[in-house]
Amino acid sequence: MLAGLGAATAALLALHRFVPNTPGRLGSLLETFLFWLGPLTALLLLCAAARRARTALLVLLLPAVVWAAVLGPRLLPAGPPGPRELTVVQHNVADDNADPAGTARALADSGADLIALQELVDPASAVYRRELAPRYPYHSVRGTVGLWSRHPLGTTRALDIRPRDIAEPWQRALRAEVRTPYGEVAAYVVHLPSVRLGPGGLGSARRDESAARLGRILAAERARRVVLAGDLNGTVDDRGLAPLTSRLGAPARGLALSYPAALPVARIDQVLARGGRVPAIRALAATGSDHLPVLARVALDDADG
Structure with missing residues (x-):
């Protein structure tokens, strides 16, 4: 189950633009809370580690990497102020x-x-x-x-x-x-x-x-x-x-x-x-x-x- 959730999370992160907006504007709803798929992945990783589920841990590395690539840069420090x-x-x-x-x-x-x-x-x-x-x-x-x-x-x-x-x-x-x-x-x-x-x-x-x-x-x-x-x-x-x-x-x-x-x-x-x-x-x-x-x-x- 953990491995399946990890694969689904990775797919949602990487392919969220393909989630249809009808019915109920589900695509927009997902994108509103896209950032929180990162903490969700971290929670799943902790669960997998607690259960020593090696396969799930490996699969969950995928959404972690995707999240870090797509949203992680927002957490990095900004450079010094520029001249204008x-x-x-x-x-x-x-x-x-x-x-x-x-x-x-x-x-x-x-x-x-x-x-x-x-x-x-x-x-x-x-x-x-x-x-x-x-x-x-x-x-x-x-x-x-x-x-x-x-x-x-x-x-x-x-x-x-x-x-x-x-x-x-x-x-x-x-x-x-x-x-x-x-x-x-x-x-x-x-x-x-x-x-x-x-x-x-x-x-x-x-x-x-x-x-x-x-x-x-x-x-x-x-x-x-x-x-x-x-x-x-x-x-x-x-x-x-x-x-x-x-x-x-x-x-x-x-x-x-x-x-x-x-x-x-x-x-x-x-x-x-x-x-x-x-x-x-x-x-x-x-x-x-x-x-x-x-x-x-x-x-x-x-x-x-």
């Missing part, structure tokens, strides 16, 4: 956050160049403006998403990524031009629709539709350097986010599990980039939100390159 790096904090602050002032101060203490927030609602939105203003004099809020910057902002506009079946007011994406010391960067702040896990599987249809709409916007984006920060309600391995991850690079190092804050099992808060790379991402200390904030390093390409 921005730091970006991404945080869904939660619309029921009981301590917006404390949350804002904690985010400002990170010293990030950019802070992207979601679930901004009144009256807490005014608190974030007030608390972040001393260190982040430039900001833009569109609907329930906002961007605070240490560097001047140029043109800012709302983006329409609303799923077709939502009729009520729904504004959860913006684009802003950030005039950094290294040149202009197009910054996107987004909040994709939530997903639900139920008897029918992973309910991600709205999120996937919204991601596809955003993907088309990114395909038409003419700026050479783009940074996207948002609560994407999915991991970078989830095929439902392929319209974004096929156009923007994901973090190379770091797990930064961000949700739920009490016991994080997945990173659904993401920082992605084009015209640069994201060498590392890490989770910050808990705030009054049900998400953990994440801080990413973004190494920008030379503007003339």
